[in-house]
Amino acid sequence: MKELKILAVVVFFSLAVYILVEPIAHGVMHKTIDKQGFAYKDLPDVNKKGDATRGKDLVMGAGACTGCHSIEVAGIAPTMDALTASSSYGVVPPDLSIAGAIYDERFLHALIKNPAKALDVEHKFTPDSGKMHPMSSFGGAGGDIDQEIADMVAYLKSIAPDSASVTPTQAFENACGRCHEVRYTNWTQMGEKPKFKKERDSLIYDANVLDYQDNLKKYMGKLPPDLSMKYGARGEQFMSTFVENPQGLLHGTSMPRVGLNAESAEKTLQYLHDSYEPQAMREERDRTGLWVMGFLLILASVAYLWKREVWKDLH
């Protein structure tokens, strides 16, 4: 039929435009890197079985972890408040209660040995720069250093919850929350902003966040962006590969590779997906869409029958 041929021509040219300006042009403009499954193959594999009890002594003692980090589940409070910590280290050293569940084991090992290397920010801490990574490297406690580190990692894993029970919010707060705010979920770098009764208290909180951000800016060279909309702005592929390998996509960036395992990375991204378009909204969209489609299909059928009826008299 002639009308269908015309329709085919219209559809052909419209699709050509679409394919050229959307998938093809975006493919050329935005370079992508392959997902590596959060395996961190560049870091050495350590085949040592750790002993959690010895690890506990090291974490609290020679390893000095608790000099900077809190471990709430073990009853160890932060040594200083968040603002003071940020002025000393640039950021609040994250609480280690769930570190064993969310970070990759190989990565944790490498981190304790040489943070700048594991975090992939060595370019910022070259000998010439005169700067040192705020987390000190563990130099060993007199024995086999790899065994000692394995013990500490074993300890962190022993106190951490089962990785399946970590929530997206916990994963995000621990891995990204010290650097990034997420306005749409009310998250600031100093934690979720509480509801204050007095305006004054609210302003003081905001002022503290501003001070924290100043310290963070000094440490990172720039203020890490708000992540509320980033999932939508960058897309899943970018977000996932960026968390796994920031240098691969933004060469020279000061954002560290945080070393999440695959499961926790997915949860972190889920948190950011929800801040961009909450799950409930996505469901509502599908539901509403089906109703509207149903209505339109009925409309189209009725319209078709009506047209046939009217046109009977014309031809």
Added chain:
Amino acid sequence: MANFAKANSVEEWLDQRLAIRTIRRVMSTEYWIPKNVNFLWAMGMILMVTFKLLLVSGIFLLMYYQPNVDTAFDSVNYTIMQDVAYGWLWRHVHAVGASVVFLIIYIHMFTGIYYGSYKKGRELIWISGMILFITFSGLAFSGYMLPWGQMSYWAGMVITNLFSAGSLELHGIVEWVRGDYVPGQAFLDRFFMQHVLLLPLGVLGAIGLHFAALRLPHVNNQDGEEINFEEEAAKYKAGKKKESKVMAFGNDFLSKDIFVLSVFLIFFFYLVFWHYGFALDPVNLDPADGLKTPAHIYPEWYFLWSYEILRPFPKDPGLIAFAFSQVILLLLPFLDRSPNVAPANRRGPFAIWFWVFLVDMIVLTAMGKLPPEGIFNTIGLVAAIVFILLWVALPFITKLEKRL
């Protein structure tokens, strides 16, 4: 004072006061449409409906949008998208509508060009159509500024820069247009005003003109046949509906319009619910930042062809080519020197002209988005030159055309 008899029905009551029966006759039951038209003649109606969808969704958006550089981004991306019940639906309808309206406008325009529907009395239809196109372009551009994202800011910067007119360096005009040295509060406010008041009014006026211009010449048909509307209408009214070459707009053509429209709406709402990404550019989901130029700045897809006519040339020739591309289509009825009103495929060399022009526009569109490097730059330059040559050649090609 006229003498009003007692009315026996609401319709009669209204008819006495508003002459609604006359209006219905003139606008619908005795508004004649040739029978030999295809679904492409429903595009005007689809445009009308899409414009209404834009208007209604826009009114809802306007209840929550805040034209302030500090709050605009969040009022759109948080308040409307997440806080307000079904705010996302209105936003998607508006964004998808703005993009799809241009797709349909282009189909409508190419239909007009293909069937020669812009000459022999139909010149004003075409010109008012182009006025609509230009007003819609302004509407789309000003609307794009409102979410105050990275692309709003930087596209606003780049496009307003054009007002400096290249080497003439008329920076004063640029500042006057922006209301500031760089896009800021004054800039956002004035584009807001244009988007929600001035240009919608302009569109409404231009639609009125467009429809008025259609009235006397009637619409064209797919054979370019010259129809004696009076004679054919008389046949129709005498009950010889089958023999008549025309049909009434209501309900004959309307019944088809509504069917085509409902198929279009299925496509439209499919995009609204499940495929809206193309209408909400990801770069614009980053808030405006005057200190951070995005890696790629490009306009929405429907402006890409004219952007690509600007881009591959050096500054001044580029601007001249751009200005040329903006006005030349308006002159189509006068550049086509052939007396034939017929489908392009029956018009010899004009057939080639038409298809080359269509493909050239698509090539320009694609190159306008791709980064201007290497081979893309060359293809873009060639396509831009082809565009100009096509229009220069048009009067000569059509002059030589044989009378059908």
